[in-house]
Amino acid sequence: MNIFRFAGDMTHLMSILILLLKIYATKSCAGISLKTQEMYALVFLTRYLDLFTDYVSLYNSVMKVVFVASSLAIVWCMRRHPLVRKSYDKDLDTFRHQYVVLACFVLALLLHEMFTFQEVFWAFSIYLEAVAILPQLVLLQRSGNVDNLTGQYVLFLGAYRGLYIINWIYRYFTEDHFTRWIACVSGLVQTALYADFFYYYYLSWRTNTKLKLPA
Numbered sequence: 329m330n331i332f333r334f335a336g337d338m339t340h341l342m343s344i345l346i347l348l349l350k351i352y353a354t355k356s357c358a359g360i361s362l363k364t365q366e367m368y369a370l371v372f373l374t375r376y377l378d379l380f381t382d383y384v385s386l387y388n389s390v391m392k393v394v395f396v397a398s399s400l401a402i403v404w405c406m407r408r409h410p411l412v413r414k415s416y417d418k419d420l421d422t423f424r425h426q427y428v429v430l431a432c433f434v435l436a437l438l439l440h441e442m443f444t445f446q447e448v449f450w451a452f453s454i455y456l457e458a459v460a461i462l463p464q465l466v467l468l469q470r471s472g473n474v475d476n477l478t479g480q481y482v483l484f485l486g487a488y489r490g491l492y493i494i495n496w497i498y499r500y501f502t503e504d505h506f507t508r509w510i511a512c513v514s515g516l517v518q519t520a521l522y523a524d525f526f527y528y529y530y531l532s533w534r535t536n537t538k539l540k541l542p543a
Contacts, residue, residue, distance in 0.1 A: 329387075330498055336491035337391060343484035344398045350477040351405050356415040359478040361467045362406045363425040367460035369399040370429065375453035377446050420470045423463035432456040441510065451510055458514040461485065461521055465541075468525075474539040483529055486522035489515055 351357055376392040383389065405412045436452035464482065468474050474482075493515050499506045525541070532539040 332495035340488035361464040363463040374449040458518040
């Protein structure tokens with residue numbers, strides 16, 4: 329593992345901790361897209377099908393468990409917690425994510441590195457993660473104002489993918505048989521989706537004003 333991969337993992341973990349802090353400290357999920365969280369849960373469940381069959385390292389296994397468990401916990405809180413679920417912005421979270429999930433699955437059947445059960449679902453998870461943030465960005469645009477914790481959550485989530493792109497570039501030049509082109513292309517698409525948010529987050533930070541996204 330290189331420093332860029334580790335930094336990406338820690339940034340990703342930080343984004344999840346910020347989201348959990350928001351939910352548990354405020355007993356509110358206002359401004360958070362349940363559809364994005366459901367898509368992330370599906371991403372981790374399908375990506376880590378090898379959790380009990382392929383052992384890489386203790387660090388690798390622990391991180392897989394953390395990402396799966398935390399994503400399911402977030403979905404559970406937003407759907408079942410008696411206080412948290414009352415704050416869910418259902419009327420704003422209207423992105424039709426089921427079509428995106430279906431499209432990603434079809435794409436995984438067509439474009440994969442090997443036609444095996446695990447590899448197809450790995451490709452599916454990569455494609456789905458690339459666009460999983462869309463319902464969240466749409467919700468924030470519709471709501472207008474973005475609270476600090478939600479803004480930081482999205483910022484760290486985007487930064488994690490940016491660090492992973494650097495990780496892939498590093499691995500391309502240092503490893504003889506690095507061929508994860510699906511992850512590289514999908515990662516570029518995913519990072520591009522954050523560009524507008526990063527711009528307005530920077531403006532908010534520079535002018536010391538509340539973060540607002542244009543409708």
